[in-house]
Amino acid sequence: MIDRRVFIGDLVRLAALAAVVPNDWRVAWRPRLAVAPFSLGVASGDPSATGIVLWTRLAPRPLEPLGGMDGGRVAVRWEVAHDEHFARIVKRGTATATPELAYSVHVNVSGLEPNRWYFYRFHSGDATSETGRLRTLPAASAATPLRLLFASCQHYEQGLYTAYQHMALEDADLVVHLGDYIYEGAPSRNGVRVHYSPLCMRLDDYRLRYAQYKTDEHLRAAHVARPWIVTWDDHEVSNNYAGLIAADTSLTIDVMRARRAAAYQAWWEHQPVRLPASSDWANLTITRTMSWGTLAQLWVMDTRQYRGDQACGDGTKQVPCGEWADPSRTMMGAREEKWLLDGMTGSRARWQVLANQVMMAPLDSMRGEGVRVSMDQWSGYPVARDRLLGEIARRAPNRTIVITGDIHSNWVNELRSSFSKAGAPTIGAEFVGTSISSGGDGIDRWPAFDALAPENPHIQWQNSRRGYVSCHVSGDEWRADYRTVPFVSQPGAPVITASSWRVARGVAGIERI
Numbered sequence: 110m111i112d113r114r115v116f117i118g119d120l121v122r123l124a125a126l127a128a129v130v131p132n133d134w135r136v137a138w139r140p141r142l143a144v145a146p147f148s149l150g151v152a153s154g155d156p157s158a159t160g161i162v163l164w165t166r167l168a169p170r171p172l173e174p175l176g177g178m179d180g181g182r183v184a185v186r187w188e189v190a191h192d193e194h195f196a197r198i199v200k201r202g203t204a205t206a207t208p209e210l211a212y213s214v215h216v217n218v219s220g221l222e223p224n225r226w227y228f229y230r231f232h233s234g235d236a237t238s239e240t241g242r243l244r245t246l247p248a249a250s251a252a253t254p255l256r257l258l259f260a261s262c263q264h265y266e267q268g269l270y271t272a273y274q275h276m277a278l279e280d281a282d283l284v285v286h287l288g289d290y291i292y293e294g295a296p297s298r299n300g301v302r303v304h305y306s307p308l309c310m311r312l313d314d315y316r317l318r319y320a321q322y323k324t325d326e327h328l329r330a331a332h333v334a335r336p337w338i339v340t341w342d343d344h345e346v347s348n349n350y351a352g353l354i355a356a357d358t359s360l361t362i363d364v365m366r367a368r369r370a371a372a373y374q375a376w377w378e379h380q381p382v383r384l385p386a387s388s389d390w391a392n393l394t395i396t397r398t399m400s401w402g403t404l405a406q407l408w409v410m411d412t413r414q415y416r417g418d419q420a421c422g423d424g425t426k427q428v429p430c431g432e433w434a435d436p437s438r439t440m441m442g443a444r445e446e447k448w449l450l451d452g453m454t455g456s457r458a459r460w461q462v463l464a465n466q467v468m469m470a471p472l473d474s475m476r477g478e479g480v481r482v483s484m485d486q487w488s489g490y491p492v493a494r495d496r497l498l499g500e501i502a503r504r505a506p507n508r509t510i511v512i513t514g515d516i517h518s519n520w521v522n523e524l525r526s527s528f529s530k531a532g533a534p535t536i537g538a539e540f541v542g543t544s545i546s547s548g549g550d551g552i553d554r555w556p557a558f559d560a561l562a563p564e565n566p567h568i569q570w571q572n573s574r575r576g577y578v579s580c581h582v583s584g585d586e587w588r589a590d591y592r593t594v595p596f597v598s599q600p601g602a603p604v605i606t607a608s609s610w611r612v613a614r615g616v617a618g619i620e621r622i
């Protein structure tokens with residue numbers, strides 16, 4: 110049964126859009142209808158060699174429940190073209206935006222040509238969205254080089270998205286977002302902007318939070334420029350949650366299950382992901398993989414949904430402590446771990462790339478005798494970490510690159526086959542990218558690090574500005590440029606390359622350029 114308000118022809122569509130919105134909306138918004146329903150922008154994501162997912166969400170009034178839509182269904186047309194004027198259209202179709210999924214639209218486009226750029230846009234009624242740019246992946250046999258950007262942690266209140274303003278202008282193929290796309294917290298008075306809605310607990314709270322974040326023009330521009338591949342970390346749900354356990358211990362498992370369902374659904378509704386809508390939003394498998402020809406295999410990880418609780422009450426603790434080294438404690442869960450390791454074994458790509466949330470290399474923050482590490486990072490799950498590193502050493506040594514977010518600072522880390530055994534060899538590289546905005550302006554170097562450097566010989570570099578990381582990948586070399594902005598508390602900061610690093614495939618270690 111097609112809802113009577115899902116309309117089919119162009120002429121009927123105009124009349125029908127008027128029919129589904131109340132008169133006050135039509136009167137107030139009609140003059141701006143050409144742009145208003147697409148206020149949250151457009152996005153593309155999860156490309157394949159022949160297809161991609163296009164995303165938008167209708168929200169004429171983004172800070173109202175359901176984005177100011179009235180509860181009826183609305184047809185949305187989409188087009189993919191070779192040219193930005195849409196003279197040579199290659200694919201088009203119609204999707205239905207429904208209130209049940211917040212008027213979000215996910216279009217699974219197929220039948221495109223490999224390794225090619227296209228343009229896309231949406232129409233609804235007489236309104237047309239911005240035009241986005243997408244590209245498909247190279248064919249499976251192609252050795253095409255890759256320009257990859259990665260980012261994380263975009264607290265709306267703590268800074269402006271100047272880094273995205275610069276990212277949008279980069280010449281690059283893909284963006285990987287490593288989590289903390291939103292922050293769930295209540296409004297704070299201490300930032301440069303203010304969260305509009307209270308602490309996110311229910312579906313509408315999370316929807317409103319995403320909508321507010323997406324009203325930022327620089328974030329929208331970064332999506333328009335190229336496809337994204339997104340994963341999540343903790344703040345898409347709740348600070349430092351682990352499975353169904355919240356850092357706030359007053360929240361029961363039942364409350365967290367309902368909250369996770371709300372948060373995961375809102376995440377899905379606002380991201381250009383190639384995942385089916387779930388019948389059970391509290392559980393949403395988001396691990397997925399992408400092949401960039403013969404060059405790279407990207408593994409999108411989830412280290413939140415299946416992990417065990419942080420040891421020793423979370424925080425940064427001297428180790429060993431309590432259950433910290435219990436071999437049954439997990440970061441990914443058995444299923445994801447098997448998926449990743451079997452997949453790495455089966456992949457013939459020259460590089461294995463792990464899109465990872467929290468730092469894999471440990472940071473010992475205790476000077477001299479004794480070791481103190483974060484319980485929320487991989488250092489809090491030492492057996493699971495060393496098992497993964499040992500498998501990387503066996504399956505893809507010195508051609509595995511881990512890209513990481515979470516800690517609002519830049520780090521360049523050599524990965525050893527174990528961080529528990531002295532003298533273990535270097536078997537991979539971890540590039541930790543700083544935040545887009547979380548933490549505010551930041552500083553060039555964390556002052557305590559100089560004293561800690563001798564405790565952490567695997568750490569090559571540290572920096573605490575905002576920005577993103579730009580990678581040039583060829584068959585023999587992975588180059589990472591740390592792009593930083595000197596401030597985010599005011600608009601207009603320039604971007605600089607704070608440092609550049611190189612990993613030669615098959616060679617242990619990371620070299621500063």
Ligand code: FE
Pocket residue numbers: 262263289344515516517547
């Ligand atoms: Fe964060």
Ligand code: CA
Pocket residue numbers: 289342343344515516
């Ligand atoms: Ca985090």
